[in-house]
Amino acid sequence: MSKKIIKILLFLLISLFLIISLLEFFSKRCKTQNQSYASVCTEVLKKHDLYGSYNGVKDDVPINDVLSNHVFYVDRNEIGSTNGIACWFHGYAFVANDMPKAATSYVALHEALHLKYFTYSETKVNYMAGKEVPFGLLQTVFDSLARGTSSIEKKGIPCYLGGVWRNFKLYFLNME
Ligand SMILES: [Zn+2]
Numbered sequence: 001m002s003k004k005i006i007k008i009l010l011f012l013l014i015s016l017f018l019i020i021s022l023l024e025f026f027s028k029r030c031k032t033q034n035q036s037y038a039s040v041c042t043e044v045l046k047k048h049d050l051y052g053s054y055n056g057v058k059d060d061v062p063i064n065d066v067l068s069n070h071v072f073y074v075d076r077n078e079i080g081s082t083n084g085i086a087c088w089f090h091g092y093a094f095v096a097n098d099m100p101k102a103a104t105s106y107v108a109l110h111e112a113l114h115l116k117y118f119t120y121s122e123t124k125v126n127y128m129a130g131k132e133v134p135f136g137l138l139q140t141v142f143d144s145l146a147r148g149t150s151s152i153e154k155k156g157i158p159c160y161l162g163g164v165w166r167n168f169k170l171y172f173l174n175m176e
Pocket of ligand 1: 110114
């Protein structure tokens with residue numbers, strides 16, 4: 001390899017390292033105080049009269065049955081402003097009803113898979129659903145990025161970028 005190429009590679013490597021360090025720093029500093037998973041589930045289950053009714057999904061239930069019988073479409077503010085949540089202990093999942101069509105199908109399948117395979121990681125479920133509904137995964141990513149930009153004014157760009165990085169690690173790299 002010529003010296004020039006080595007220099008360029010080194011430069012790219014150092015830049016990448018610096019960018020990732022900065023994103024890590026942002027994401028650690030800007031931890032959002034989201035409502036806890038348990039309290040979101042309790043509230044939304046109560047609101048839809050499902051609290052106290054245990055309807056856990058058995059392994060042999062076909063995924064389409066999970067989708068039609070265990071997944072509900074609700075206002076985003078009922079589920080802590082996330083795209084979806086799987087309250088697997090009760091056997092119900094909730095999906096925000098304000099996303100484009102393919103994104104909605106993707107998130108619904110993602111949450112249904114959480115119910116069926118509750119030990120699987122976020123990343124595994126993400127790729128499983130993405131294989132079935134690839135365009136939905138893409139649409140969800142862009143929809144979430146666009147939705148996030150409305151919070152830039154409130155949180156600032158560093159915290160927005162930190163949040164994007166945190167989600168990228170969680171959904172694609174199996175890192176929390
Ligand atoms: Zn998930």
